Amino acid sequence: MSSDVSPLTTIRYMVADLVQRPVSEIQPDDRLLEDLGMDSLQITELSQKIENTVGRPVDEDLLNSPGTTVARCAEIATAA
Template sequence: MTHSISTSYVEPGEELLDLVRRAIAQVLDRDPAEIGPDSRLFDDLGLDSTSALELLMEIEADSGVEFDMDTLEQHHFTSVRALAGYVRCQLDG
């Protein structure tokens, strides 16, 4: 069986953007107001591989989503909006 992985962008909505912002703020000990939807996770916010794993666990706990690591790709971590879009896709299943 072949699986097709969509790389198209999905608009996450304000609620998911806020959830991801709060999770990032928690993991990186930052003020959520400083984290914009287009903030780059690694370049602007200082996320690293360890904090990325913590972030995924925090989002899973906050949203109830269980990430499929086979579909998670580097481009999902380019920005807050990109990660929130990935969360939306996972929630929509």
């Protein structure tokens, strides 16, 4: 991820694009499935976007778990 943009901000933009909402409406504590209504295809797309950005595989199951928040996605993306 770009060093001048926080991982959380990057993820918020990715999620906003996928759910077709302004980034200002995407909050760190929003849950992907429950609050934002993302489906499995959108989760797969998010996983691919994150992988392309960080340059390594991301466990899609972690993103697709109930209760996963936007902030948790940023943690997953930056995990070693």
